Amino acid sequence: MNISDNPSSLKDKRQDTRHNCSMVTELFVNDRVYPGYIRNKSRGGIYIEARGRFSSGQKVTVSFTTPVGLDQKKTGKIVRIYPDGIGVKFDWPGYSR
Numbered sequence: 001m002n003i004s005d006n007p008s009s010l011k012d013k014r015q016d017t018r019h020n021c022s023m024v025t026e027l028f029v030n031d032r033v034y035p036g037y038i039r040n041k042s043r044g045g046i047y048i049e050a051r052g053r054f055s056s057g058q059k060v061t062v063s064f065t066t067p068v069g070l071d072q073k074k075t076g077k078i079v080r081i082y083p084d085g086i087g088v089k090f091d092w093p094g095y096s097r
Contacts, residue, residue: 016042
């Protein structure tokens, strides 16, 4: 495995701190729904373990339930593609839309 295969080993250039987690999610991309798992999150984005044909720049809506039971939907775009998932940058960091 090289460094590009493992997003947690990348040098962190984010403004916000990442937090490891494991939450079930659904991704909506080009009128298709994909199941996935949120593996880490920050105020500005998330890393989702998911399978599918994704492209950098695609618009995405992420739907999940927080650990305290709040249903969330966030929009963003795919900014990184990994062998086992994607990195999503939120359109409105820290807020639900």
